[in-house]
Amino acid sequence: MEIEIENLMLYAEDALDYGVMGVLILMSIVTLWLFIERMMFYSSVRIDDYDHRDALELDLTNNIGVISAIGTNAPYVGLLGTVFGIMITFYTLGDAGAVDAKKIMMGLALALKATAMGLVVAMPAIITYTITLRKVERILTRFDIAQDKKA
Numbered sequence: 246m247e248i249e250i251e252n253l254m255l256y257a258e259d260a261l262d263y264g265v266m267g268v269l270i271l272m273s274i275v276t277l278w279l280f281i282e283r284m285m286f287y288s289s290v291r292i293d294d295y296d297h298r299d300a301l302e303l304d305l306t307n308n309i310g311v312i313s314a315i316g317t318n319a320p321y322v323g324l325l326g327t328v329f330g331i332m333i334t335f336y337t338l339g340d341a342g343a344v345d346a347k348k349i350m351m352g353l354a355l356a357l358k359a360t361a362m363g364l365v366v367a368m369p370a371i372i373t374y375t376i377t378l379r380k381v382e383r384i385l386t387r388f389d390i391a392q393d394k395k396a
Contacts (some may be wrong), residue, residue, distance in 0.1 A: 261326055
């Protein structure tokens with residue numbers, strides 16, 4: 246029975262590592278992909294093709310909400326991994342029956358890597374969102390200037 250619980254804890258640790266880290270890596274790939282896609286679109290957009298500012302703004306802001314959501318939620322995904330990691334560490338220590346400071350510190354350090362990874366994903370996502378939003382503002386300003394010249 247004790248071997249089964251130990252195997253279950255090892256499985257939980259692996260699932261936590263691969264699950265949380267996998268989600269965070271996926272979030273970073275999606276952020277990078279959307280950022281590149283938006284920058285390519287912005288470099289090819291022709292403001293003369295638009296009659297209404299709202300239509301232009303809809304096209305310009307397409308998918309940037311996803312970048313913002315990733316930047317906002319990545320730390321929470323990392324924190325969730327940390328909480329589960331700490332729970333696994335305490336359960337393992339409680340099951341062992343002896344308090345070993347080395348095991349506690351190693352378990353907590355490994356659990357905190359999920360939070361660190363969440364922050365590593367969130368910071369570039371927020372930066373890319375800010376850059377993208379500024380690019381949208383610049384294109385919309387150029388549209389407004391062009392519309393004023395027509396009038």
